[in-house]
Amino acid sequence: MEKVRVGVIGLGMGYSHAQSLAQGKIKGACLAAICDLQPAKQEMARAELPPEVTIWSDAEAMMSSGEVDAVVIATPHYGHPQEAMTAFKHGLHVLIEKPAGVYTKQVREMNEAAAKSGKVFSIMYNQRCNPLYQKLREMIQSGELGEVRRINYIVTSWYRSQSYYDSGGWRATWAGEGGGVLVNQSPHQLDLWQWVTGMMPVRVRAFCSFGKYRNIEVEDDVTAYAEYENGATAVFITTTGEAPGTNRLEVTGTRGKIVIEDEKLSFWRLRVSEPEFNRDFKGKFGQPESWKCEVPITGSNAQHEGILQNFSDAINSNAPLIAPGEEGIKGLTLSNAMHLSTWLDDWVELPLDEELYLEKLQERIQHSTYEKTVRDTGPEVDMSNSFI
Known part of the structure; x- marks a missing residue:
């Protein structure tokens, strides 16, 4: 089974997710790319992540590159829905950080795009x-x-x-x-x-x-x-x-x-x-x-890695999602x-x-x-x- 190639967008909270993927902690998935606007964070990623991980400053360019099958969106709150909808447009599976967005109208639009895409959509409700x-x-x-x-x-x-x-x-x-x-x-x-x-x-x-x-x-x-x-x-x-x-x-x-x-x-x-x-x-x-x-x-509390693993399992074997992205609106x-x-x-x-x-x-x-x-x-x- 080929691993799901994941791109992480946003290296604040997203950096820990990138590390979990890069260190092989998530079965069936690997870190293929990262994206962040800040040169300092790009340099940090270049120094600490595997050399095969590509580094981007343009999220949509990364999404359309063919290098990733899925993205983890860990950017500021207002951007989550639009970035998720862009990912669906490019045929990618999506895992967003919480909250789903700032106001429900934009999140409802994201949920509609997710439903039309047929892709796996999850949210980082690790609790x-x-x-x-x-x-x-x-x-x-x-x-x-x-x-x-x-x-x-x-x-x-x-x-x-x-x-x-x-x-x-x-x-x-x-x-x-x-x-x-x-x-x-x-x-x-x-x-x-x-x-x-x-x-x-x-x-x-x-x-x-x-x-x-x-x-x-x-x-x-x-x-x-x-x-x-x-x-x-x-x-x-x-x-x-x-x-x-x-x-x-x-x-x-x-x-x-x-x-x-x-x-x-x-x-x-x-x-x-x-x-x-x-x-x-x-x-x-x-x-x-x-x-x-x-x-x-x-049982133990798998926290963020538990949601990442579940995301991978849902893509690879249709496992039921612990935290469907559509539920972020609630x-x-x-x-x-x-x-x-x-x-x-x-x-x-x-x-x-x-x-x-x-x-x-x-x-x-x-x-x-x-x-x-x-x-x-x-x-x-x-x-x-x-x-x-």
Whole structure:
């Protein structure tokens, strides 16, 4: 079997993917080419990667060269959809870094192009490889937790200093990144929120604070409330300005409660479901008997290499994708809805009004400090994709 020849576009976050491929860690695939605009990163690649890897500064030229069968797109957020659509046009398989894009309208266009191409399309949602979240999803999808009633997700462990934001003029700007903690740090959690439950809310009310803790344009503190068709509710809290932080996901259902925290999954299992207990109990005070179970987790977290390997397997042997690229729109819908709810100071119904979101985003881009810098002096040289 010939190996899939992969080209990596963007040597910020993409450099680790290039190294995994170059070091032979991904079966059935090899690194054939890299592309980056910055001469310094090209020189780094020339010095550290195998000599047979070709080096490009023009992504479309690389895509049309015939040297690659697939691309990994690890460029700044705004570019993901357009670069993916260009790759599909050239008959290439595509793996994009998260987030899928900045606004859902452009991501929907990318998804349509992917469907027409017939090529493998995946997204780097590496947290789906974590056996903790795989087990939680299994327990919810199998009905072991019963019907989901409440979700509480606190992710305040994304501490970032002012010096982090000052390291690039594009960082934490509407024109450069298209958002803050929701677009930069929390896309994995927004994806996990909907992936483990298999549910998207029907409406969202969010309170985003822009530049609350740092001198930035975009959101650095978010509290959101969501409602579901079955009556369930959810609260999502995230920030980059809090220390020490918390990473806790709690899902309550009619048969108990599951908590993931500190790399453990705990299940408070009800002996009888809450609706059944409520129907039969005749006393004044009481509640269903519950047993706390520390659920054993088996398997390792393959992280980024797990998604890369799955991408290769899908191309070579039609393996089902862990993270289909089309699903990137779901987490992005949640972050777009939170922004829009804050901007409108009102509830936002889903499906999202994509045209309204884009209109409001464009207003902020026009007044962005990075947009002004680009207009006055041209884009920065350093647009690294070290977005984590």
